[in-house]
Amino acid sequence: DENQEAGICYTSGTTGLPKGAAYSHRDLYLHTVTHSHVDVFAISERDVVMPVVPMYHVNGWGLPYTATMCGSKLVLPGSKTGTKQIAGLIDRENVTVTAAVTTVWLEMADYYDTAGGTDADDEFNLESLDRVLIGGTSPPEWLMETFDKEIDAPIKQGYGMTEAAPHLVNTMTTTEVQELSEREQYQQQLKPGLPAPGCRIRLRDLNGDPVPHDGESTGEIQARAPWLIDEYYNRPAETDDSFTDDGWFKTGDVGVIDEFGYLEVVDRLDDVIKSGGEWISSVELENELTAHDGVDEATVLGVDHETWNERPIAYVVLGESIDKDALREHLRDRFPKWWLPDEFFVVESIPKTSTGKLDKKVLREEFAAEYGSLPIDGERR
Numbered sequence: 213d214e215n216q217e218a219g220i221c222y223t224s225g226t227t228g229l230p231k232g233a234a235y236s237h238r239d240l241y242l243h244t245v246t247h248s249h250v251d252v253f254a255i256s257e258r259d260v261v262m263p264v265v266p267m268y269h270v271n272g273w274g275l276p277y278t279a280t281m282c283g284s285k286l287v288l289p290g291s292k293t294g295t296k297q298i299a300g301l302i303d304r305e306n307v308t309v310t311a312a313v314t315t316v317w318l319e320m321a322d323y324y325d326t327a328g329g330t331d332a333d334d335e336f337n338l339e340s341l342d343r344v345l346i347g348g349t350s351p352p353e354w355l356m357e358t359f360d361k362e363i364d365a366p367i368k369q370g371y372g373m374t375e376a377a378p379h380l381v382n383t384m385t386t387t388e389v390q391e392l393s394e395r396e397q398y399q400q401q402l403k404p405g406l407p408a409p410g411c412r413i414r415l416r417d418l419n420g421d422p423v424p425h426d427g428e429s430t431g432e433i434q435a436r437a438p439w440l441i442d443e444y445y446n447r448p449a450e451t452d453d454s455f456t457d458d459g460w461f462k463t464g465d466v467g468v469i470d471e472f473g474y475l476e477v478v479d480r481l482d483d484v485i486k487s488g489g490e491w492i493s494s495v496e497l498e499n500e501l502t503a504h505d506g507v508d509e510a511t512v513l514g515v516d517h518e519t520w521n522e523r524p525i526a527y528v529v530l531g532e533s534i535d536k537d538a539l540r541e542h543l544r545d546r547f548p549k550w551w552l553p554d555e556f557f558v559v560e561s562i563p564k565t566s567t568g569k570l571d572k573k574v575l576r577e578e579f580a581a582e583y584g585s586l587p588i589d590g591e592r593r
Contacts, residue, residue: 216237224565255279263288264316274378295319311346368383371405412437420456484514498511511562
């Protein structure tokens with residue numbers, strides 16, 4: 213029975229308790245076929261596929277199924293997911309397609325730059341790589357350029373979620389976009405892209421009204437797909453809250469769609485910082501912080517403020533010594549003053565979920581336990 217449940221995965225729980233998403237055999241088969249589509253990830257028998265993604269993270273993004281169906285060689289790193297170990301596997305197994313969350317490729321780019329493409333103890337290269345798949349969070353522009361121009365393995369973004377097994381949207385260049393300048397084409401590649409065959413997305417404002425596709429107007433991303441679940445496992449209340457009356461899944465993500473139909477994810481509804489009646493995008497601030505040469509990793513979140521309801525604060529992992537005022541000035545060049553984080557906390561690492569996503573929930577709890585709310589008494593951090 214193709215409609216019989218074949219498996220279940222749980223959401224990562226970054227904003228609440230995990231919810232179970234059960235997939236039927238039909239769901240997984242259709243999702244698998246889509247990954248081999250030429251305008252999706254074009255996986256074929258000629259590829260060597262290595263998902264650096266555990267099976268509990270949405271079935272390894274479905275790539276083990278796709279590789280098996282297409283007859284591709286499948287490389288599973290298991291627990292050996294250190295940067296040097298992954299680089300060695302790519303070299304020894306001639307991997308052509310690999311996939312992981314953004315953090316993995318940030319570390320790989322740093323290692324590649326430091327090692328110069330080789331390592332004295334275990335010489336390797338990444339020449340076999342043809343494309344790199346990224347999900348979870350959008351990569352910074354410098355990372356896209358590194359893989360595209362230095363490693364010659366363009367990053368292909370994907371947008372999706374546990375409920376969609378996970379694929380909904382991916383990077384591609386349409387014939388219309390090919391008519392743009394090279395720089396404009398590259399800017400389009402920085403966005404997650406267009407819905408995969410069989411998928412549909414739309415934007416709705418807080419009143420449920422359509423949002424124009426002008427590249428500026430924001431709305432909640434809502435989706436439909438043949439493999440998207442229609443209910444959570446034993447969670448009827450959450451199911452009711454997650455679907456519209458006409459059957460669209462409410463992703464909880466905020467996005468914009470441009471005139472070419474390309475989706476850009478601006479933030480999570482839960483992570484949008486509502487300050488003094490205005491919205492501040494934590495994702496845009498994070499992307500700009502990580503674009504700074506001296507910042508290895510950054511996350512921005514909203515915390516309670518006595519006057520403004522919420523204000524942003526930033527946690528940063530530095531690769532070199534940087535004055536916090538310099539980070540503030542770096543952001544000031546692009547964002548209005550009222551967008552800038554009230555506090556910058558320099559930390560050795562940022563907590564992550566089991567699937568590699570930045571765990572803002574933990575940081576919010578730690579901040580509330582130590583400081584309560586903004587403003588913080590004493591010197592600015």
